[in-house]
Every structure is written in structure tokens, then in C-alpha cells.
Amino acid sequence: MPSETAETAEIVVVPHTHWDREWYLPFQRFRAGLVRTLDEVLGIMAADPGYRFTMDGQLAALEDYLEVRPERLPLVRALVTEGRLAAGPWLVLADSFLCSGETLVRNLEYGVRGAEALGGVMRVGYLPDQFGHCAQLPQILRLAGFEHACLWRGVPARVDRDAFAWTGADGSTIRTQYLPGGYAGAVALFSGPAEAAPDRLAAFAETMRPWNPDGPLLAMYGADHSTPAPDIASCGVRLATLGDYLAGRGPSVAGLPAVTGELRSAARAGLLPGVVSARVPAKRAMARAERVIARYAEPLAALWLPGDPAAARLLESAWRRLITCAGHDSITGCGADETAQQVAARIAEAEQTGQAVVDLVSASLAERVARDRLVVVNPSPFARTALVLADLPESRARLLAPGGGPVPLQRLELAPTLLGETTVDGLARLLGRLHDRELSGQRIVSWEADAAGGLFTLVVGRHATTGYDYSALRRAVLDGAAARPGPWRVRTLAEPVVTVAARVSVPPLGRTVLTTAPTTEPVVDSAAAPAAESGAGPAAGPATGLLPARPRGDASGPAAPATAAPVRVGPGGAGLDNGLLRVTVAPDGTLSLAGSAGAGARGAEVRGVGRIVDGGDAGDTYDHAPPRHDLLVDTPVSVEVETLCAGPLVSVLEIRRAYRWPAWSSPDGRSEQTEAVTVTTRAELRAGEPYLRLETSFDNRARDHRVRWHAPLPRPAAESFAEGQFAVVRRGLTVEGGCGEHPLPTFPAEGFVSAGGLAVLLDQVTEYELTGGELALTLLRSVGHLSRDGNAHRPEPAGPALPTPDAQCPGPTAMRFAVLPHAGTWDEAGLPRLAEEYRHELLAVPGSGGGPDAQDVPPAAPAPAGPLPAAGGSPGRGPLSGAGDGLPGRGPLSVEGAGVLLTALRERDGALEVRLVAEHPAATEAVLRGSFRAARRAGLLGAAGEPLEVAGGAVRLPLRPYEIATLHLAR
Numbered sequence: 023m024p025s026e027t028a029e030t031a032e033i034v035v036v037p038h039t040h041w042d043r044e045w046y047l048p049f050q051r052f053r054a055g056l057v058r059t060l061d062e063v064l065g066i067m068a069a070d071p072g073y074r075f076t077m078d079g080q081l082a083a084l085e086d087y088l089e090v091r092p093e094r095l096p097l098v099r100a101l102v103t104e105g106r107l108a109a110g111p112w113l114v115l116a117d118s119f120l121c122s123g124e125t126l127v128r129n130l131e132y133g134v135r136g137a138e139a140l141g142g143v144m145r146v147g148y149l150p151d152q153f154g155h156c157a158q159l160p161q162i163l164r165l166a167g168f169e170h171a172c173l174w175r176g177v178p179a180r181v182d183r184d185a186f187a188w189t190g191a192d193g194s195t196i197r198t199q200y201l202p203g204g205y206a207g208a209v210a211l212f213s214g215p216a217e218a219a220p221d222r223l224a225a226f227a228e229t230m231r232p233w234n235p236d237g238p239l240l241a242m243y244g245a246d247h248s249t250p251a252p253d254i255a256s257c258g259v260r261l262a263t264l265g266d267y268l269a270g271r272g273p274s275v276a277g278l279p280a281v282t283g284e285l286r287s288a289a290r291a292g293l294l295p296g297v298v299s300a301r302v303p304a305k306r307a308m309a310r311a312e313r314v315i316a317r318y319a320e321p322l323a324a325l326w327l328p329g330d331p332a333a334a335r336l337l338e339s340a341w342r343r344l345i346t347c348a349g350h351d352s353i354t355g356c357g358a359d360e361t362a363q364q365v366a367a368r369i370a371e372a373e374q375t376g377q378a379v380v381d382l383v384s385a386s387l388a389e390r391v392a393r394d395r396l397v398v399v400n401p402s403p404f405a406r407t408a409l410v411l412a413d414l415p416e417s418r419a420r421l422l423a424p425g426g427g428p429v430p431l432q433r434l435e436l437a438p439t440l441l442g443e444t445t446v447d448g449l450a451r452l453l454g455r456l457h458d459r460e461l462s463g464q465r466i467v468s469w470e471a472d473a474a475g476g477l478f479t480l481v482v483g484r485h486a487t488t489g490y491d492y493s494a495l496r497r498a499v500l501d502g503a504a505a506r507p508g509p510w511r512v513r514t515l516a517e518p519v520v521t522v523a524a525r526v527s528v529p530p531l532g533r534t535v536l537t538t539a540p541t542t543e544p545v546v547d548s549a550a551a552p553a554a555e556s557g558a559g560p561a562a563g564p565a566t567g568l569l570p571a572r573p574r575g576d577a578s579g580p581a582a583p584a585t586a587a588p589v590r591v592g593p594g595g596a597g598l599d600n601g602l603l604r605v606t607v608a609p610d611g612t613l614s615l616a617g618s619a620g621a622g623a624r625g626a627e628v629r630g631v632g633r634i635v636d637g638g639d640a641g642d643t644y645d646h647a648p649p650r651h652d653l654l655v656d657t658p659v660s661v662e663v664e665t666l667c668a669g670p671l672v673s674v675l676e677i678r679r680a681y682r683w684p685a686w687s688s689p690d691g692r693s694e695q696t697e698a699v700t701v702t703t704r705a706e707l708r709a710g711e712p713y714l715r716l717e718t719s720f721d722n723r724a725r726d727h728r729v730r731w732h733a734p735l736p737r738p739a740a741e742s743f744a745e746g747q748f749a750v751v752r753r754g755l756t757v758e759g760g761c762g763e764h765p766l767p768t769f770p771a772e773g774f775v776s777a778g779g780l781a782v783l784l785d786q787v788t789e790y791e792l793t794g795g796e797l798a799l800t801l802l803r804s805v806g807h808l809s810r811d812g813n814a815h816r817p818e819p820a821g822p823a824l825p826t827p828d829a830q831c832p833g834p835t836a837m838r839f840a841v842l843p844h845a846g847t848w849d850e851a852g853l854p855r856l857a858e859e860y861r862h863e864l865l866a867v868p869g870s871g872g873g874p875d876a877q878d879v880p881p882a883a884p885a886p887a888g889p890l891p892a893a894g895g896s897p898g899r900g901p902l903s904g905a906g907d908g909l910p911g912r913g914p915l916s917v918e919g920a921g922v923l924l925t926a927l928r929e930r931d932g933a934l935e936v937r938l939v940a941e942h943p944a945a946t947e948a949v950l951r952g953s954f955r956a957a958r959r960a961g962l963l964g965a966a967g968e969p970l971e972v973a974g975g976a977v978r979l980p981l982r983p984y985e986i987a988t989l990h991l992a993r
Contacts, residue, residue, distance in 0.1 A: 032227060032237075034267050035259045038076040038244035039063075040150055040205050041083045043114065045351040046808060046822045048360040052247070053086050059249045060087045064094060066252045067101055074261045075250070076108040079148030080115050081133045082346065084140070103141030108263035110137030110144055111168070116348035118149075118156040119298065119770040120305060120787050122312045123748035123986075124925045124937070126159075129345045130166055131963050144265040147171035147196070150205040152350045153294045156747040157284040160190030160198075161986055165962035169273035172199040172264060175293060176285030178758055184233035184240065187275035189282040191749040191984040197275050199268060201242060202233050204291065208241035212254050219257050240267055284751055286769070289760035294356070294820055298770045299728070299789040299803040300643040301355030301362055301829055302837070304369070308344075308353050309772075309786035311373035315340045317401055317862055319379035321927035325531065325914055326383045328929055328993075333379050337928075340375035343368050356643040356808060356821065359828040384867055387533075391869030396421060396536040398866045400528035402858060403917035403924045407527045409671060409708055410864040413437065415483065416518035418538040429536055430525040430585075430709075432671040437521065441482070441514040449478060449503035449510040453496060466490055467517050471502040476510050478502060483517025484868060523671050525586070525709060528864060530916035531927075535869075586710035588670035595665035598673050598707040598714075603842065605707060605714055611661040611679040613705065615714060617843045626736055626779055626843035632716070633732040634658075634679065634701050635798070636724075638687035640814065642807045643829055646728060646766065647815040651691035655683055656732075658701075670709065677703040687726035689812055697723040712842055713783060713856065718801060719836035726806060726830070730798045735778030736843050742792050743848045745857060746772030748925070748939045749984050750848065755792055764815035767791055768800070773857040776848040783840040783853070783860040801837050804830040847943075854921050854941040915952035915991075922948045922981065930964055934991040940981035948979045954991035962988055 041056060043049055060083075067073045077083055088095055101107035113133040118126060137143035147163040147170065149155060154176040163171055171188060177200050188198040201207060207230075211222055230239045241259075243250055255261055286293060298305075319340065323333040351357050352365045391397055396414075400406045412421070416436065421429040446452060449471075456466075464482035467490070471478050478499070502510070528534050587601030597606040606614040608630070616627040635656040641647035658679035667674040679701045684692035699720050706715040718731060742753050759765030768791045774783045775790050777797055782790075789800040806829065809821040840860050844851035915934070917924055921942025928935050934954065940946050950957070957977045959967035970977050970989070979987060 032239055033223060033241050033259050034238045034262050034270075035208065035211070035241045035243050035254060036076055036262055036264050036267060037074060037250040037254065038205070038242060038264070039078060039248050039250075040244065040246050041078050041080070042246065042351045043080075043082060043086065043346070043349055044361045044364065045357045046361075046824055047358065048364050053090065055247055056083060056087055057090050059247065060084075061091070062249045062252075064097055064101070066250075067106060068097065070252070070255060072255050072261060074106050074108075074263045074266065076144070076148075076264045078115070079110070079144070079146070079150065079264075080112045081110045081136045081140075082114045084109055085136065099141050101141075102137070105142065105263065105266070108144040108265055109140050109142070110134055111147065111166075113342075113345050114349045114352075115150065115152060116345070117152055117297070117350045117354050118159060118747060119154060120353045121308060121348040122316065122772065122925075123156075123158060123162075123746075123939070124316050125312055125345060125348055126156075126162060126747065127926075127937070127962060128341050129348060130162065132342065132345060134166070134963060144263065145169070146265050146268055148264060149173040150201070151175070153297055153354065155285040156749070157191040157751050158748040158984070158986070160188050160196045161192045161194040161748075161984075162190075162962065163196055164190075164194045165986060165988075167961065167963075169197060170199060170268040170271075171196050172201065172268065173285070174201045174204050175291040176287055177290045178281060178285070178287040179289035179760065181279045181281060181290070182233075183279055184230070185271070186279040186281050188285075189280065191283060191751070192982050192986070195275060197271075197273050197278070198281075199240065199271075200233075200290075201240075202230070202290070203242075205242050206245035208243045209245040209248065211241055211243055212251050212257065223257070223259070237271065238267070287758040287760070288763040288765060289758050292761050292763045292816060292818075292820065293757075294644040294763075294816075295766060295768055296641060296645040296803070297354035297356050297643065298768065298787065299646070299800040300805065301831065302800070302802055303831060303835065304353060304355055304362065304366060305788075306786045306837070307366060307369045307373070308347060311344055311347075311369050311376065313785075313861065314373050314380070315344060315376035316926060318865070319376040319383075321401065321531070322383045322399070323379050324927055324929040324934055326387055329932075330382065333382055334929075336375050336379050336382075340372050340379070343372035343375065347372065354643075355829065358808060358824055359826050362826075362828060385870075388867055388869055389871035391535055391871060393869055393871075394418065394538045395869040396538065396866055397533050397869060398524075398526045398528050398536065398864055399533045400531060400864055401862045403530050403915060403927075405527065405529055405916075406859065406864060407525065407710065408859070408864050409523050409525055410866045411521055411523055412866050412868075413484075413519045413521055414538055416520045417541060419520045419522060419541045420539040421522075421524055421536045422539050424535060430671060432523045432669070434521045434523055434667070437516065437519045439516045439518055441516050443511060443513045445509050445511050447509055448507065449499055449512075452478065452499050452510075452512055456492075456495070464516070466495070469495055469498060471498050473502055473505040476506055476508065477513060478510055479513045479515060481515050481517055483519070525671055526864065526866075531914055589673040589707050589709050590670075591665055591668045591673050591675075595663055595675055598675065598705065600707050600709055600711065602710070602712040603707065603714060605705060607663050607675065607677060607705075609661065611658055611663075611677045611703070613714070615841065615843050617712065617845075626845050628734055628736045628780055628843050631733040631841060632703060632718075633796075634681070634718075634801075635730050635732055636681065636683045637728050637730075638684065638692045639726050639728045639803055639805055640687055640689040640810070642805050642810040642813055642820070643826060644809060644820040645763070645813055645815045646768070646803060647689075647764075647810075647813050649687050649689055649691045650814070653684060653692045655681060657681075666704070672706060672708045674707075675705045677705065679703070683724045683727065685724055689814065692727075699723060713781075713840040713860070714842065715838070715840045715860075717836055717838045719834065721834050722802060722804060722830075722832055725804055728803045729801045731801055731837075732796045732798050733780055733782075733841065734796050735780050735792075737778045738795065739778030739792065742769070742775055742777040742790070742797075744769060744771035744775045744790070745854065745941065746770060746787070748941070748986055750854070750941055750943075762817035766815065773861070774848075774853050776844070776851070776853055779843055779845065781842050781844055781848065781851065781853055781856075783842075783857045785838055785861050788837075788839070799837075799839070802831055802835055804832075806830055849921060849943055854923055858923055915950065915954075917948060917950055919948040919981070920946045922946060925986075930990065932993070934993065935960065935964065936989045936991060937986065938979075938981070938989070939986045940984060942981075943983055945983060946981050948981055948987065950977045950979070950989070950991070951975055952991065954993060956992040958990050960988040960990045962986070964988075966990065
């Protein structure tokens with residue numbers, strides 16, 4: 023081969039591979055190929071000291087390899103330490119729109135930490151194949167100490183250089199290397215006859231030089247799951263890692279094209295935006311797991327179980343599983359069905375592990391209060407007055423506040439009492455089933471023997487406030503056995519329990535302890551009574567209604583008072599009114615919403631909210647594509663409205679609309695055969711809340727279609743504002759197309775979306791579009807192929823044309839969100855605060871100990887407490903309880919400030935690490951108050967920063983718009 027020439031001297035070759043951990047094959051089958059590839063690469067590197075290799079910017083590939091080849095760890099560590107094998111900086115290559123901002127931070131943290139343990143991290147924000155990039159990635163990378171990013175998709179047409187200055191939502195700028203030919207731009211550079219290599223190198227230089235008029239050219243030599251040739255160094259080119267190449271270019275952005283905000287253009291590469299709505303149930307599960315881990319398990323363990331090694335290890339495990347699900351071919355849903363099944367299982371395991379930590383906290387705190395107490399905990403860093411569910415003994419179905427006053431209650435339902443019935447040959451056999459004081463995980467309350475009828479009845483419950491004498495129970499069993507030697511029926515009854523909704527005030531990140539009290543008045547079934555008869559206000563007597571499956575969540579808007587007007591149901595169940603929002607049901611099942619002064623929305627009104635539109639989808643998991651002759655169905659065959667619950671604290675209407683949807687679609691059109699589908703909308707209005715909670719559900723029996731929820735805008739809008747990944751992003755009505763991809767202006771939103779005076783609060787990443795003066799949310803998109811060769815919105819396949827029947831999402835499906843009209847801008851309406859409250863509910867659990875004197879008793883093994891309630895769904899009977907927050911009258915930590923949100927709270931080296939973001943369009947100030955003696959700023963990855971002044975138990979921190987700040991507080 024020739025020695026270095028003028029053409030080769032200006033080319034720097036970066037050997038690499040892009041490794042999808044899971045995609046059209048599940049993880050373990052792809053890993054088998056990874057082992058073969060890295061075996062070859064490491065063999066080449068061991069034989070050639072000049073060889074360099076970049077392992078795709080994700081540490082997980084090396085970890086996956088070393089699990090199979092642990093004997094290669096010394097070689098891998100030596101190569102990483104020498105700088106020849108580039109490791110990290112990410113744990114996985116995550117989709118930045120389909121996970122939370124905090125998950126992105128932890129992804130970087132775990133990747134950097136793991137790579138440094140191997141010998142060093144590649145300090146380049148390498149993002150080779152993600153489907154666009156969120157607006158806060160420049161700030162995240164700069165806060166982690168990075169000076170370079172490198173990416174391919176999403177770059178707008180105005181970028182005409184191979185580098186640009188990318189500025190994030192807060193103003194942080196990072197030099198970003200653009201890959202004009204993609205991460206596989208030089209994959210064919212060394213293919214073909216060896217004697218033709220100089221010609222190929224010269225052609226590459228001629229093609230790339232317009233992108234980079236000065237300096238060496240970057241040649242990314244590699245592709246998906248590829249192994250580089252072993253002898254490329256003999257071609258006379260320079261080999262480098264990606265980090266080596268960018269270090270030589272320097273961090274300066276002078277003279278480079280400038281781009282601000284998110285990157286969602288298809289001008290230079292296909293964006294594949296349909297992944298946002300592919301396999302919607304996975305997006306729901308991911309968001310729920312993120313909340314359980316980041317906003318319940320981790321902060322509560324830091325506050326209530328500091329230094330607990332079991333909690334720390336469980337949290338580590340939960341985060342790692344969660345992060346691996348954020349991969350750009352994982353949570354996106356654009357993989358094989360087997361891959362999607364594994365992702366779903368890992369998400370579930372991550373959530374369950376986080377829930378186990380909440381169980382540990384619950385067990386520790388619950389035993390510090392007596393069994394006649396109920397502890398309610400607030401996960402938000404500001405005071406909340408909200409609804410929470412609790413199961414109480416029917417005989418003690420009242421709650422008293424710490425001062426002894428009554429807590430506003432609404433009775434919802436009476437739980438069934440018969441737990442089981444069986445027959446035993448002799449009653450004495452029953453003693454073998456009794457374990458001390460418990461039976462079936464509950465405490466024995468009482469018993470009764472009926473020898474004449476051969477019936478022995480046991481009553482058990484979780485709320486028993488007194489013990490029992492086992493010897494007396496044993497004597498009753500033996501006496502009964504002697505009186506009746508034959509068979510006995512043994513019946514187990516639950517202590518009568520009623521579910522109530524209580525409106526409770528709780529301090530920031532703190533708790534309040536309520537006391538159950540005897541029920542002194544008869545129960546009125548409010549679902550069968552007019553609203554006027556169910557009480558004059560929230561302090562009225564108990565009432566029934568809401569069933570467990572109904573949509574529930576936390577209550578109270580930003581300025582909700584401790585008392586609020588009752589929620590009333592209109593005549594015939596035609597509407598709801600809580601003094602802040604008035605809701606009316608139209609004959610077609612859509613809703614009219616009218617706001618009032620309490621929500622800052624006086625005069626804001628919108629009609630026709632909730633129109634359901636079903637259309638065909640002849641696309642795939644990457645891109646929606648309507649049939650050539652589409653048929654949109656938006657008119658119901660029939661409409662029914664039923665009042666499920668009628669105040670005073672919460673009222674619920676159920677709207678059932680029957681439709682006939684085409685059974686399937688093809689690229690040409692939709693079938694004449696139809697499926698009968700009933701779309702059920704449960705509309706819930708609570709006292710003190712300025713928004714209407716909605717749950718829309720149906721049994722999906724059709725194929726290849728898209729179902730969207732539409733709402734007209736109160737006023738014309740040419741832009742939308744969507745919250746997600748530490749920012750609120752402004753978007754127009756169009757997107758930049760290119761590369762043959764149809765420019766479909768559908769976008770992701772994580773926390774809320776607002777346009778034209780209408781806002782929707784979300785509890786999962788949701789696809790939306792502004793179309794025809796309406797806001798449309800995608801409830802479900804059903805498709806049957808990973809990639810379809812004839813996709814009308816994309817000329818080239820995005821992957822193999824594999825059938826994916828599970829991506830049709832058959833069976834029951836539901837989505838929860840809340841809607842409100844508002845005056846002014848999104849920040850004037852306080853939407854970040856409302857979204858925080860909607861997504862994060864109060865938790866409640868009965869006490870399990872002997873009272874205040876039991877505070878020093880070691881925690882018992884936790885009893886199963888049930889999962890956390892779905893955010894935006896049912897308020898918890900969640901498993902957290904507690905007896906002390908360390909500060910009389912307030913919580914252990916509070917955060918104030920316009921638009922200032924808490925995104926993380928955890929223990930780090932004995933201190934509390936707090937992460938905040940200012941989701942506000944103007945400069946603001948965060949004020950932290952609590953029982954800490956010192957504070958300092960910290961780096962995104964935990965490095966100590968400058969000290970902060972603590973005055974009067976408070977820290978004041980000025981923040982730029984959308985600034986992310988990490989602080990360490992000494993307890």
C-alpha cells in the first residue's frame with residue numbers, strides 16, 4: 023500500500039461500530055454477535071499497537087461483552103487506559119425525547135463512572151443514531167464538563183459545515199461535530215481492490231472537503247454491527263478515536279453556523295418521528311417507572327432511610343434497568359416483538375425494584391405510629407392541599423387532623439368482606455393454619471364458633487387496634503372440635519373497610535399524621551342522591567361514589583386553599599362545577615370547559631373537547647402514513663352518560679360512545695368490514711383543581727389505524743409550547759422535511775402541551791399535533807411492521823420489513839391526562855406547577871406500630887403494600903408512612919421560585935443532593951429552606967462546587983431561564 027500522501031494526510035480515520043443492543047433481534051441474540059465482533063477487534067488491537075477503536079459512545083456494549091468474556095477485562099482495561107479503546111460516555115444511546123431529563127443525566131453519570139473505572143472516558147457527547155435531540159442536551163453535556171458533541175440526525179438545512187455551535191434552552195453552547203454522511207460515512211473506504219484505495223481516499227476527500235474547508239477530515243469507518251478491516255493502517259492514513267480527532271479541532275465555535283434548541287429537522291437525515299407513538303403502552307410504563315424511582319423511592323429513602331445499604335443497592339439496580347430501557351431502539355418501540363417484550367419486562371422490574379425501596383421506607387416509618395393513625399406524605403417540595411385515598415375500618419371511617427378538627431371526607435365504596443370459605447375434616451386442623459396473630463397477611467380481629475351449624479368464622483383486618491389472646495382462640499377451636507367431631511366450614515371475613523377520599527394539607531416533602539375516629543352518623547350514597555343533598559361543602563358528611571378503577575390523582579392547583587367549593591353535578595348528570603372550572607357534556611359526548619378566576623382563566627371557554635378521530639395507518643413503527651384513500655371516523659353511533667360519583671370532594675361522569683371502526687387498513691384504503699368499539703371517557707373534577715381529569719379507554723380490535731383525541735383551541739394559535747427534558751419548547755405548525763421523509767408536524771410532550779389558551783397535563787410522553795385549529799393527542803397507533811418497504815411517508819426502509827403483530831397493541835388500552843383552558847401564557851397559567859401536582863400524588867398508609875413510644879423500635883419486615891398509584895390516576899393507598907420530618911410545622915426541605923421544579927433528591931456521600939430546573943422564560947430565583955447547615959453548588963455528575971450562603975435556614979440561588987442546578991446540602 024502507498025505511504026501517506028497529500029490526500030491521506032488530511033483524512034483521520036475513526037474505526038468504530040454502531041451497536042444496537044436490541045432491535046430486530048432481542049438483546050441476547052445481538053450480544054452473541056457483539057462477542058464475535060469485539061473478539062476480532064481486540065485481537066486486531068493486541069496485534070497492532072497503532073490501532074484505535076471507538077465503541078459507539080455507550081459503555082453497555084463493553085459491559086455486555088465482559089459478562090461473557092470476563093477473562094478479557096485486563097486487556098480491555100489496558101486498552102482503555104492507553105486511550106486506544108474509547109469507552110463511554112453514555113451507558114446506552116438513549117432516545118432523548120422518550121425518557122425524562124433525569125434519566126438522561128443518570129445515563130451519562132453511569133456511563134462516565136463505569137468508563138472511568140475501566141481506565142478513562144471518552145469526553146464527547148456522541149449521539150450517532152438517535153431520532154432527534156432534545157433542547158437541553160448542550161447544557162447537560164457542558165455541566166458534565168464536555169466541550170464537544172457529535173451527531174447525525176436532526177440537523178437543519180442551514181448547517182453547511184461539518185461542525186456547528188449548538189445552543190441549548192438555557193444558553194449553554196457546545197461545539198458539535200456533524201456527520202454529513204452519517205456514522206457510516208466512510209464504511210466503504212477500504213472495500214474493494216487494494217490498488218484502488220488511493221482513488222477511494224481521494225474521492226472521499228473531494229466529497230468531504232466542502233464541509234470542512236480547513237483541517238483534517240473525519241472518516242467514520244464503521245456501520246451497524248460491523249467489524250473493521252485489520253490492515254487499514256497500511257493505507258497510510260491516521261487512525262484515531264473520536265475523542266482524539268475532536269481534541270485536535272478544539273472547542274471554539276467561532277465562525278461556525280449556529281443552531282438553538284432541539285434538533286428535529288429531516289433535512290439532512292430521516293427523523294423517523296413515528297417512534298413517539300409506536301407501542302404507546304411502553305411509553306406509559308416507562309414514565310411510571312421513572313416517577314416511582316426518581317420522585318418517590320430515591321427521595322424518600324434519602325429523607326427517611328439515610329445510609330441504608332439495602333435501599334442504596336436496590337436503587338442502583340433500579341436505575342440501571344431503567345436506563346437500559348431508554349435505548350433508541352428500545353423505548354422507541356421500533357424493534358421486533360421479542361425485543362419489545364423484553365423491554366416491557368425490564369421496565370416492570372425497574373419499577374418493582376423502586377417500589378421495593380418505597381416498601382422499606384414505609385415499613386420503617388409506619389411502625390412509628392399507632393394502628394389508629396393514617397400518615398400522609400407529600401412528594402413535592404412545596405405545601406400541598408390535595409385528595410388522597412385511604413381504606414378505613416367502617417366503624418372508624420372518620421379522620422381527625424393533628425389539631426383534632428375533622429378532615430373533609432367523601433366516602434367512595436365499601437370493600438367486599440368475604441375473603442374465603444373452605445371445609446376441614448376436623449376443626450382442630452385449623453390451628454395449623456394460624457401463624458401467631460396473622461392469617462393471610464392480616465391480623466386476626468375476632469372469631470365465632472357455631473357448633474350447631476358447623477361454621478367457624480374468623481374476622482381479619484389490617485386496621486385492628488387491639489391484639490387478641492391466642493390461648494382463647496385455641497380453646498375456642500378445640501372446644502368446637504370436641505362439640506362437633508365432623509367437618510366444619512371455616513369462613514374468613516375481612517373487617518368491614520370503606521375507601522374514603524380525604525382532602526389533606528401536607529407540608530413540603532413532609533408528612534401529616536391523621537387519627538381515625540368512630541363513625542357517628544349514617545352513610546349516604548351520594549351517587550344516588552342529588553349533589554345538593556350530599557353536603558354543603560367539603561366538610562360535609564361522608565358520601566359514596568368513585569370506584570377503584572376510576573381515574574384519580576392528587577388535588578389542588580398552585581394556590582388551592584385548604585378549603586374549596588364543593589364539586590356539584592348538574593341536572594341529569596349533564597355537567598360538573600367546582601367553582602374553578604365548569605364542565606358540560608354535549609349530546610355527541612364532547613365537553614365544554616369554562617374557566618373562572620381561581621384558575622387565572624376567567625372567560626376562557628372551549629367547546630367540543632374530546633372528539634375521537636379514528637383514521638387509517640399504513641405506516642410502520644418508524645413513520646405514520648395514511649392510506650391513499652383514508653377514511654376518518656369521528657361520529658359516534660350512540661352516546662350514554664352516567665354519573666358515577668357526585669361530590670362533594672370529587673365527582674365523576676362516565677361518557678360511553680359507540681363507534682364502528684374499519685377492521686383493517688392497507689396502503690390503498692380502509693376495509694368495509696368494521697368493528698364495534700366503545701370509547702369510554704371518565705371525566706373527574708375535584709375540589710380545588712382548575713383542570714378536568716380524563717381517562718379515555720377502549721378495547722382495540724382494529725388493525726393498522728391511529729386513534730386521536732381532539733380539542734378545539736379557544737383562540738387561534740400558530741405555535742405550541744411543550745414541556746419535556748428540563749425545558750418548555752416552542753414549536754410552530756410545520757417541520758423541516760428532507761431526505762424524502764414527509765414533514766409530519768407531530769411532536770413529543772412529556773409534562774404538558776399548551777396552545778391557544780388550552781393546556782393538557784400529561785403523565786407520559788405523548789405525541790401531539792396542531793391541526794385545523796385543534797390540538798390532537800395520539801391515544802394509540804396500531805401498525806403491523808417494524809419497517810414497511812412501501813411507506814408513503816418515507817421512500818427508503820428504516821429497518822427490516824419484519825411483521826410485528828404486537829405493535830398493533832390489541833386489547834384494552836387507556837390513557838390519562840387532564841385538560842384546562844387558561845388565559846395568558848403557559849407560564850402565567852402556572853402549568854409547570856400544575857403538571858408537577860398532577861403527576862405526583864400524595865401517599866397514605868395506616869400506621870402499624872404502637873405509637874410515638876415505638877419510634878426507636880427496629881423496623882419489622884415490610885408487609886406487601888401494593889404498587890404506587892398511577893400518577894394522574896388513583897391517589898394512593900400508597901405504601902409510605904412516617905412519624906416525623908424533623909421540622910415542626912413544615913417539611914424537611916422546601917423549594918420556592920417561579921417555575922422552579924425539583925427533578926431529583928438523593929443521598930450522596932452523606933449529603934442531600936438536590937437537582938432543580940427553572941422551567942421559566944425569564945430569570946428567576948430558587949429558595950431552599952430546611953434543616954441543613956451548609957450548602958454548595960455541585961457539578962451534574964456530583965463534583966463539589968462553590969459554597970453557598972445559608973441565612974436563616976435558607977439558600978437563595980439565582981437561575982437563568984431553563985438553568986439546571988445541582989446542590990449539595992449538609993444535614
